Amino acid sequence: MHIRTLAVAVAAAGLFSAHAQAQTEIQWWHSMTGALGDKLNEIASGFNASQKDYKVMPVYRGSYPESMTAAIAAFRAGSAPHILQVFEVGTATMMAAKGAVKPVYQMMKEAGEPFDPKNYLPAVSGYYSDSKGNLLSLPFNSSTPVFYVNKDAYRKAGLDADQPPKTWKEFAAAAGKLKASGRGCVYSTGWPAWVHVENFSAWHNLPIGTRENGIAGVDTEFKVNSPAHVKHVEMLADFAKKGWFTYSGRRNEAEARFFSGECAMLTSSSGAQANIRRNAKFDFSVNFLPYHDEIKSAPQNSIIGGATLWVMSGKKPAEYKGVTRFFTYLSSTGVQADWAKATGYVPITNAAFEAIRKEGYYEKVPGADIAVRQLNYKSPTPNSKGLRFGNYVQGREVIEEEMEAVFAGRKDAKAAMDDAVRRGNEILRRFEAANKS
Amino acid sequence: MEKRVVFRSAWLPYALLAPQIAVTLVFFFWPAAQAAWFAFQLQDAFGLRTEFVGLSNFATLFGDANYLNSFKVTALFSTLVAVSGIAVALLLAVMADRVVRGALAYKTLLIWPYAVAPAVAGVLWAFLFAPSVGIVTYALRQAGYDWNWVLRGEQAMLLVVIASAWKQVSYNFLFFLAGLQSIPRSLIEAAAIDGAGPARRFWTIVFPLLSPTTFFLLVVNVVYAFFDTFGVIDATTQGGPAGSTQILVYKVYYDGVKAADLGGSSAQSVVLMLIVIALTVVQFRFVERKVQY
Numbered sequence: 001m002h003i004r005t006l007a008v009a010v011a012a013a014g015l016f017s018a019h020a021q022a023q024t025e026i027q028w029w030h031s032m033t034g035a036l037g038d039k040l041n042e043i044a045s046g047f048n049a050s051q052k053d054y055k056v057m058p059v060y061r062g063s064y065p066e067s068m069t070a071a072i073a074a075f076r077a078g079s080a081p082h083i084l085q086v087f088e089v090g091t092a093t094m095m096a097a098k099g100a101v102k103p104v105y106q107m108m109k110e111a112g113e114p115f116d117p118k119n120y121l122p123a124v125s126g127y128y129s130d131s132k133g134n135l136l137s138l139p140f141n142s143s144t145p146v147f148y149v150n151k152d153a154y155r156k157a158g159l160d161a162d163q164p165p166k167t168w169k170e171f172a173a174a175a176g177k178l179k180a181s182g183r184g185c186v187y188s189t190g191w192p193a194w195v196h197v198e199n200f201s202a203w204h205n206l207p208i209g210t211r212e213n214g215i216a217g218v219d220t221e222f223k224v225n226s227p228a229h230v231k232h233v234e235m236l237a238d239f240a241k242k243g244w245f246t247y248s249g250r251r252n253e254a255e256a257r258f259f260s261g262e263c264a265m266l267t268s269s270s271g272a273q274a275n276i277r278r279n280a281k282f283d284f285s286v287n288f289l290p291y292h293d294e295i296k297s298a299p300q301n302s303i304i305g306g307a308t309l310w311v312m313s314g315k316k317p318a319e320y321k322g323v324t325r326f327f328t329y330l331s332s333t334g335v336q337a338d339w340a341k342a343t344g345y346v347p348i349t350n351a352a353f354e355a356i357r358k359e360g361y362y363e364k365v366p367g368a369d370i371a372v373r374q375l376n377y378k379s380p381t382p383n384s385k386g387l388r389f390g391n392y393v394q395g396r397e398v399i400e401e402e403m404e405a406v407f408a409g410r411k412d413a414k415a416a417m418d419d420a421v422r423r424g425n426e427i428l429r430r431f432e433a434a435n436k437s
Numbered sequence: 438m439e440k441r442v443v444f445r446s447a448w449l450p451y452a453l454l455a456p457q458i459a460v461t462l463v464f465f466f467w468p469a470a471q472a473a474w475f476a477f478q479l480q481d482a483f484g485l486r487t488e489f490v491g492l493s494n495f496a497t498l499f500g501d502a503n504y505l506n507s508f509k510v511t512a513l514f515s516t517l518v519a520v521s522g523i524a525v526a527l528l529l530a531v532m533a534d535r536v537v538r539g540a541l542a543y544k545t546l547l548i549w550p551y552a553v554a555p556a557v558a559g560v561l562w563a564f565l566f567a568p569s570v571g572i573v574t575y576a577l578r579q580a581g582y583d584w585n586w587v588l589r590g591e592q593a594m595l596l597v598v599i600a601s602a603w604k605q606v607s608y609n610f611l612f613f614l615a616g617l618q619s620i621p622r623s624l625i626e627a628a629a630i631d632g633a634g635p636a637r638r639f640w641t642i643v644f645p646l647l648s649p650t651t652f653f654l655l656v657v658n659v660v661y662a663f664f665d666t667f668g669v670i671d672a673t674t675q676g677g678p679a680g681s682t683q684i685l686v687y688k689v690y691y692d693g694v695k696a697a698d699l700g701g702s703s704a705q706s707v708v709l710m711l712i713v714i715a716l717t718v719v720q721f722r723f724v725e726r727k728v729q730y
Contacts, residue, residue, distance in 0.1 A: 260569075393696045394696045401677070401678075404588060405679040408589060430479070430497065435486065
């Protein structure tokens, strides 16, 4: 009896493992933690359950720079994963590594999978396409900076909480009143370079760099020392001096200061919404980023941050077939709508956005649509479709360092932005030299 | 008469040494040689294109005002860490040496922080001093002091120095305590009988007799400040604000690992290697002469 059960079990296990061997495994390295990581695993198991031929194995490999470094090391050792999640500033590095990556449009074509890049939000796909409009990596998690307002603080300061500032002039007037009402921290920002240089430029339709912000070629130069940029940084420094702007750091440290109720206003990623909704014990609103109304080209549209999925080169055709099938599953409307609602990232396809809108989600959760509407505000121009600078991990840090020097009162805005451009261009030239074909 | 034991076999001593030599070659010399070789190359992140560029990586480095500033930051940082770590440890050791009751508990507690990993120490202090939620920040604000190290370079420096030195105090303390206990009581008693006060006894007898220990700790602490504090900095300021806590070794890590600029990072590590060699020579040639064994 027992022996027979055992024999059946062994036979079943043998069958099972034989079955498992027939499956093609696909390695997916990512950097999503907490609730985001759970959701990502759910997508992978959803795909694995939907068919029998392929098995996607998600592996967490540390933060974005860490997992990218790990993948580079793995590639050098000949054991790169199939799919790698890379943050937006790593785009130029991945793109230039022509022998190391397989462009998504090419893989889709080879596998004969129907694929139309026009299904994706233009502000998202533009960021990850070459200058001919070919999608190089698959957009996955995208966000954009938005402007959060603590409505209770507005009421306490005698301001109209339903009329949040649209322009920086209105912002200054509100900030003055908030300060006068006894606020310790009036305004803070997450991701200073992303919000106040990159998105400031796109939102006002100003170039961040030459050659379509680097998308058209590696011989690009930074343009962030234009009078408009300098004036904006000067304004922030002036706010800091008046006690209207508190600097919190280069990452998302400011978000906690907003949802704890300390700071009354915040500009940071739309992806912060989930956390803010969970933690804020006050009434708040999500709004478009303020703009300068004396700049006639504003507002234009904002640009994204977040990450995409790159496919690494040198794998077997059967494995690419599996990646292709998985990408189609990932972009399907149901999966996308679910991902966007659960995480606060923007839905990356037009169909998913429509589906979420139709089910009335945006009426239920006011403000959840601000990010998409801001990204789609106008059709993207060469200044606002994205950016692609080599070694931008270093480049962005240079901009942040120079901004910190201004906010600390150690440099004036003009000198700092000039230095940012000079130092940034040196990094771009090194990248150009290392990647000339 | 001196007694010498020699191997009769010609190859046995080498065979016995081989494992150690192999480890040293594989884990120390090979990477070091590779870094030196990479320093003269320009490559893309994936190593698909490699080009020999001569001294261009070094020219870029020394043309960069921020890199030069990093030297100043490193000098200031390591001086502060070594001096404050040694001074505090010496003070505590002298005190501990005089304690009679509960000395063991007191000494054990002082040694504890040494068991804490640098990154953990960094996080610990970063939490206490965090500009938004830190308890020390809160107290300082109540006292009317504006504490915000994410923007103020000197406060950021103070924070990383405290976090780094705090860990090292325990280590230094151990050595000082051992050093103090090996000083003959009779010397101190004789001085006391001659009418020397505690301060005079310390500076004319104890401190000179401790000089070998102090010198050893100076070397160890400077090396610690140069290389091992990177975990503290990564967990707290990450070199900011505006590069004011960007020490050389952190920049090597950042450029090489996070920014995937292997050539630039390797050039920096070669520079760092030369500095450490120079520093060691200076310490042994000049400072050691003042040491009385």
